[in-house]
Amino acid sequence: MQFDSASSTPDELVARAAQLREEINSANRLYYVENAPELDDAEWDARMQELLALEAAHPNLHSNDSPTQRVGAPPAAGFDEVVHPIPMLSLGNVFDEDGFLAWYKRALDFLELDSAPMVCELKIDGLALAITYRNGVMEQAATRGDGESGEDVTANVRTIRSVPLKLEGESGTIPPVIELRGEVFLPNSKFTTLNTERETVGLPAYVNPRNSASGSLRQLDSSETAKRPLDMFFYSIGYVEGPEEISSHWDTLQAIKGWGGRTNEWTREVSTVEEVMAFIAKTGEQRESLDYGIDGVVIKIDSLALQHRLGFVGRDPRWAIAYKFPAEQAETTLKAIHVNVGRTGALTPWAELEPVMVGGVTVGRATLHNKDEIDRKDFREGDRVVIQRAGDVIPQVVEVSSKNKRSSDSKPYVFPDACPSCGSETAQSEDEAVTRCVNGACPAQFERLLEHFASRVAMDIEGLGERVSQDLPRLGFVSNIADIYRLHERREDLLELDKMGKTRVDNLLKGIEASRSQPLPNLLFALGITGIGSESAEWLSRRFRNLSAVKEATEEELLAIDGIGLVLATTLVEYFAIEQNRKLIGDLIELGINPIDETLEPSADHPANGVTFVVTGRLETMSRSEAQNLIKMLGGKATGSVTGKTEYLLAGAEAGSKLEKAQRLNVHVITESEFIAFMDDGIVPVSPDLGSSDEEENAPLLS
Ligand SMILES: [Zn+2]
Structure with a gap:
């Protein structure tokens, strides 16, 4: 059925919204509760998009039980307390x-x-x-x-x-x-x-x-x-x-x-x-x-x-x-509490244990999560503790089993208030239980960063694992990431080290050389900027195409990227504002580590950038989702329903109500071959009705 919200009465709008909600809810239920999908993703998405548009245009249609509410609301300041009318039970x-x-x-x-x-x-x-x-x-x-x-x-x-x-x-x-x-x-x-x-x-x-x-x-x-x-x-x-x-x-x-x-x-x-x-x-x-x-x-x-x-x-x-059920637990002695410093400075406490068998595996280390956990459960060195393993999960210390039998010299554990690696002060943020070393030049953080930089999903440098990542900085070979690419100049010095034989040194240098051809997303991910995962590194790479452009990106430009929110945009801008980081990027480029992303023509220059499309019907050479991805990759918008804002309707075979609606609203309908020429070669389809284009209306009046 077709529906035209522009010419509908309020009652019809309410009915249409109700119908869409029911269809989406029913599809959700079949999918999630009964495991029997009814609508395919595109159909579901189309209904959701139409409903979102309808609710946005007609705020009186807003309803808390609308499936559109499932996409989440803006951040809440905290959680209000709710008193249960009937207490929620515990069980014996x-x-x-x-x-x-x-x-x-x-x-x-x-x-x-x-x-x-x-x-x-x-x-x-x-x-x-x-x-x-x-x-x-x-x-x-x-x-x-x-x-x-x-x-x-x-x-x-x-x-x-x-x-x-x-x-x-x-x-x-x-x-x-x-x-x-x-x-x-x-x-x-x-x-x-x-x-x-x-x-x-x-x-x-x-x-x-x-x-x-x-x-x-x-x-x-x-x-x-x-x-x-x-x-x-x-x-x-x-x-x-x-x-x-x-x-x-x-x-x-x-x-x-x-x-x-x-x-x-x-x-x-x-x-x-x-x-x-x-x-x-x-x-x-x-x-x-x-x-x-x-x-x-x-x-x-x-x-x-x-x-x-x-x-x-x-x-x-x-x-x-x-x-x-019996838990996979065991009792052992907590010999010592150690604190690790991670790549982002997070101080993670772990327990050194008297090795013990749990669920078929010998366990000698277990996580203590964070400072709060240690305080709350009062773990102390020398305690008898219960440890637990569930599935593949890291072993954890559950509780102290000897609290009453502690000797008089047992003392509460004092979490270090300085970084165990560099001695700098630490900070605990309000919203997370993590204590962090705030020193950007912390050696432990750098060793972890090096390890991360060289990891398979980043620059994939063979021979630069955990041990070498510690040794190179400690022996003065590397003091920042760019130094890795200067190591070949110090081959002789490396060979003099007892630790590394000739083969290992050469393999390391070979691995470093090979990493020069890693693509831009890998390099961006490898830099270890907080919040940049491999996916967001891809987005940045697509949008900015090279390292210098990413370095100069403004918050506004970053926010325009789908998937990048305020937190990430701010983090990035802050990262690239730090002189040391700017120098690092400059050094990398100078050393020839400057991959260019040539996946597609730069989207900012592409005529599809910022243009709104709707895709409907059956396409010959691609699926509707592929067509939508293409649009998004070039900076366009692919929406689910035809409205006054739709600029192009890509109509495949058996296009139904959307085509009719597009024709009624004078939306430019294009064929699949026109679409492909548009996307691949930037050839803008010729409008059949030039007389009413926006450019004409907005053109200055010349006398
Ligand atoms: Zn530190």
Whole structure:
């Protein structure tokens, strides 16, 4: 169907917005909740673009439950506190069959029953959330916090695609106010990718998926959260206003599912102890193959009436219990605490341990995360500690196991207030738990930078690994990056070193020589500028084409690049304002390290730069996405719907409503071959109707 917002009545606009929202929501649900995509990416994107345009043009159409809200809102100043109307529970734990049997028997004795149907579900290792819906529309999302009150993370939770912004169902079937609870998690498969990205831009890696889910959910800038592929399983109803017709936990889950909330497919109704134990055994076996961490199984009495009768002991419900899987943990001695200085100056504490086996691997080092973690858990040298390994994740020190048995001379660990490498002062920024050495000339930072510069994804210099990156500066061969390219002049001196034989010296020099032909994005990434990952290095390279131009880039020019925000633009401008860095760039260029990006004609000069296109129909030589990429690479805009601002409509075969609309709005319709000539050779298609072009209207009136 075609829709023309310009000539529509307000009612038609409202209806169109509602229709688009429903189509997008339904597609999201099929994709994220039921794993059965309905729209392809281009179709989805087209609807989203149309809806965004519609809402932008008609602010009265704005709605908090619109899927457009998922792209994230501007940064929040902090998080407001939310008091939970009903406290969010903790669960009692059992660790074996006997423990489970004892819990079950106590419940049955309490109820004076012989048996009670139960529900078994996976205990997801994520972050508990409570989401309140008013009249079916998501109103607020809060973290568990201490159970009594948590943080308002509504804007961030809106970006999680498996969380319904609006509950589905006939009116009357959804209570006027209902709070749904569940667990947010980051899929394991996305965890590694996220960490790799963080490390390349100089941010500390997350320790485990749970930690990264928490970090993602607590981003002050929800558009950051929107980039993280968080997911959620719902598992219960909290506060509710209105008639309560649901009588069992199982039915609760079915109701949530019916409203569009994702529930975990492993959940089972069971009626005997044997079934419970079989469920636990099976999930224990499957644990490693799941795409999310679980640390056990939760068993709940199914009947809500029985749950109500059972009530609570303290804060633990009598009607539910967590059967915890044994963690891969071990106890050992924390021999010493050391502090590493990273490339960006981050001081990272780590524990030297008495080597011990954990989960089949000998562990002699473990992370202590940061200063706050050490303070909070009061780790001290000489302590007996519990360490833990989960999957491929770096071993970590969990807690002190000997606090009561410490000798009288045990002293709290004092985190160095100066850099352990250069002795300069350190700073701890407000929004992150990282302590940094602020000395730009810190030797440890430089050694790491050298290592990074030479790494495979950067300049790929064979022979310049961790050891050589330390030795060269320490022995006075290299004091800045450019010195690497002067090393060949000192071959004789290098040969005199005991450490390096002739072969190694020559291989190193050969590796350095070969790196001269690395492309510009690699060089930009290799410089180790905070925030510049391989992707942003590509963008800079495309836009500026050479090192000198990047060096002179203004904040305004940087901000015009898709994907570069204010923080990154400021960092770059600041980096290139420092005299030492300007000299480094100059030296590199002088030494011949000056790659030119010739991927395509400079986009700023290309006639497609700044021009708005819409692509529709089936193309012969490329996909619509490829055509859109081409437009973007040349600095043009590729939007999803035809509006008065559209300059060209590229119409392939079977172009439908967009073509009709373009014709009505006098948008210049071009063929695929005209498009290719435009993109490849810069030949601007000749307008069939020169009389009404903007240039004419804006031309000065000559008498
Ligand atoms: Zn330092």
